[in-house]
Amino acid sequence: AQSVTQPDIHITVSEGASLELRCNYSYGATPYLFWYVQSPGQGLQLLLKYFSGDTLVQGIKGFEAEFKRSQSSFNLRKPSVHWSDAAEYFCAVGAGNTGTASKLTFGTGTRLQVTL
Amino acid sequence: NAGVMQNPRHLVRRRGQEARLRCSPMKGHSHVYWYRQLPEEGLKFMVYLQKENIIDESGMPKERFSAEFPKEGPSILRIQQVVRGDSAAYFCASSETYDSYTEAFFGQGTRLTVV
Numbered sequence: 001a002q003s004v005t006q007p008d009i010h011i012t013v014s015e016g017a018s019l020e021l022r023c024n025y026s027y028g029a030t031p032y033l034f035w036y037v038q039s040p041g042q043g044l045q046l047l048l049k050y051f052s053g054d055t056l057v058q059g060i061k062g063f064e065a066e067f068k069r070s071q072s073s074f075n076l077r078k079p080s081v082h083w084s085d086a087a088e089y090f091c092a093v094g095a096g097n098t099g100t101a102s103k104l105t106f107g108t109g110t111r112l113q114v115t116l
Numbered sequence: 117n118a119g120v121m122q123n124p125r126h127l128v129r130r131r132g133q134e135a136r137l138r139c140s141p142m143k144g145h146s147h148v149y150w151y152r153q154l155p156e157e158g159l160k161f162m163v164y165l166q167k168e169n170i171i172d173e174s175g176m177p178k179e180r181f182s183a184e185f186p187k188e189g190p191s192i193l194r195i196q197q198v199v200r201g202d203s204a205a206y207f208c209a210s211s212e213t214y215d216s217y218t219e220a221f222f223g224q225g226t227r228l229t230v231v
Contacts, residue, residue, distance in 0.1 A: 004158075036222075043120075043207060043224035044159075090158055103149065103172065104220070106158035 002027040002093050006107035014115050015083050021076040021110050023091035032094030033074040034104065035065055039087045047089075050074065061085070086114045118143070120210050120223035121190075128229045129198045137193040137226045141210030148191045149220060150183060153205040165191060166214075198230045 003026045013019055025031055032051050036044040048059025055067040065076045074091060088111050092104040121140040129135050141148050146167050151159040164172040165185035176183070180198075185191040195202055205227045209220040 043122075044222040046219065046221075049219065092159075103161055103164055104151075104159070105161070106151075108156075108158045 002031075002095065002105045004091050004093050004105055004107035006089075006091055006110050008110045009108070010111045010113070012113040012115060013081050016080050019076075019078045019081045019085070019112070021089050021091075021112070023074045023076065023107060024072050025074060025091070025093045026072065027093055031074075033065075033067060034092040034094065035059065035063070035074075035076050036090045036092060036106075037061075037087050038090065038109075044090065047076070081112075081114055083114045083116060086112055088112070120145075120208055120221050122206075122208050122223035122226050124226060125224065126227050126229070128231060130231055131199055132197050135195040135198050135202070135228055135230075137195075137206050137208075137228070138190045139193070139208030139210075139223060140190040141208075142212075142221055145210035145212050145221075147211045147214055147218075148185050149209040149211070150191075150193050151207045151209065153207060153225070155204070159207060162193075195228075198228075200230050203228055203230045 005024045007022055034049045035047040037047050038044050047063050048057045050057045050067045057065050063078050067074050088109045090109045091107045095103045123138050148165045150162040152162055153159045161175040163176050163183045168187050180196045182194045205225045207222055207225045209222045211218045211220045
């Protein structure tokens with residue numbers, strides 16, 4: 001069975017500092033990987049996704065993520081955090097072997113706090 | 117093109133009542149997925165439906181929960197005889213096709229509170 005681990009429950013960074021959120025997955029085949037952001041009281045918004053090809057993926061809002069098969073990781077990065085980035089971030093893996101990327105297994109999330 | 121619409125946004129039910137959550141997928145999407153987010157947890161897959169068919173309900177609790185996606189109208193997630201443990205955010209997602217590269221788009225969720 002597939003699984004996703006986000007080891008950091010809560011991270012605090014200063015505005016303007018760099019950010020890296022960790023994500024490790026367990027999946028037998030080629031994974032389909034996603035990062036979503038959830039602002040308080042809102043739904044999930046897709047930041048970026050990896051299906052194949054270039055292992056460095058660019059997303060919206062200046063985020064990027066790098067797929068490292070050898071480490072089973074898909075860490076999310078941003079060079080300079082803005083106060084508006086404070087939110088909950090979820091990593092997810094898609095059940096590619098079922099023919100769709102839409103039945104997702106989510107990690108427990110990392111709550112990002114940004115200090116001014 | 118409107119996004120995935122869920123209503124109500126907030127729902128309060130007393131223990132033992134029924135809760136009905138609605139999800140209108142994006143235009144042109146015929147695949148709907150329901151997820152549940154318990155407090156302090158990630159989203160958990162519940163059920164995957166196509167029009168008039170339940171394709172995968174492996175994440176649905178065995179009792180009290182049911183889902184449908186009729187030919188016309190929104191998808192409905194129904195919870196009968198709600199209990200406090202059903203309090204959660206329920207998210208719906210939709211996709212255009214069923215293939216390995218399809219992206220799912222999420223609604224804003226329905227936050228169910230059982231009192």
